[in-house]
Amino acid sequence: MPAIKLDGKALGATMRGEVAARVAARAAAGKRPPGLAAVLVGDDKASQQYVKMKHETFTAAGCASTVHRLPAETTQSQLLDLVAQLNADPAVHGILVQLPLPRHIDEGAVLRAVSPAKDADCFHPENLGFLAAGFPRFYPCTPHGVVQLLTRNGVPLAGKEVVIVGRSNIVGKPLALMMMQKPGTSNPAACDATVTVAHTRTADLAAVCRRADVLIACAGRLHVITPDMVKPGAAVVDVGTNFVNGKLAGDVHPAVADVAGWLSPVPGGVGPMTITMLLYNTLSAAELIDG
C-alpha cells in the first residue's frame, strides 16, 4: 500500500487560516497587525521568489509586510544600519534577512544584529540557546513545520526512534533538539523521541536509517534516501530541495512511497509549512511585544 501523504500544502493552508483568525481578533481589539520586514540584498532569482511568496502569504493573512530591496554592492555597515532601524520600528515585529547574503557580508554578524525579540526565523544564538535549554521563545521555522506536519497527521513520536540525516544549524540540529526534548507548557512542540543525527561521517547510513520509526532527510542531496534504507511503515519527511532540470526534487527517492507508512512530497510537503511557521512566529512576536 502506498504511503499516506503528509500534505504540507493542505496543512499549511489550514494553519495560515488559524493565524489569520487570530490576527483578525487582534485587529478587532484595536491592536496593530503583526508586521514582517524582509530584507533582500542583491538579485538572486530564488531569493526574490522566496521573498515574494512570503510577502503574499503575510498580506493574505492580514499582516503588514514590507520588503527592503538593497543592491548587491550594499556594504555590511549599510545593512547593519537598516537592521538597527527595523529593530527600533514599533510596526515591525518580525525581521527576516533573506539568505544567502553576498559574499562580502558576514552573515553571522548580520543575523546576530537582529533583535532576538524580532527574530522570526529563530536564527539568533540567544533564541537557539533558549531552545536548547528547553524554554523556546520561538521555534525555527523548518523544524517546527516538520513537527507540525507529523503531529497533526497523527504520526506517533513519543518514545519512537527518530533519525535525522543532516546537522545544520537551521534544520537538523534544532530539529534534533525539538524531537528529543520533554514537552511542557514552555515547550509545547517538544516530542519525547529517541534521536539519532546522521551526517557525512556516519558509518553505514543505510543501517542507521533502517532503525527509524521516523526518518527525516535534510541533507540537500538528491534521492540520498532509497527504499532499502527505510523500515516498512516508517514515517519519512523530505526536507531537501534539489533542482533537476529546473524542477524541484527531494532527498528521498520516489520509490520510498512503496515502503513508508507516511511520506511528505517535494514540492508540497515541508516547503509550505516553513513559510506558515514564519507567519506563526511573527504573530507570536507581535503578541510578546504588543501584548
Ligand code: NAP
Ligand atoms: P546544509 O547546511 O548543507 O547541511 C546539510 C547536512 O546534511 C550536513 O550536516 C551534511 O553533513 C549532511 N549531509 C549532506 N550529504 C549527506 C550524505 N550524503 N549523507 C549524510 N549526511 C549528509 O543544508 P541545510 O541548510 O540544513 O538544508 C538541507 C536541505 O534542506 C537543503 O536541500 C535545503 O535546500 C533544504 N531546506 C528546505 C527548506 C524548506 O522549507 N523546504 C528549508 C530549509 C532547508 P556534514 O555536516 O557532515 O557536512
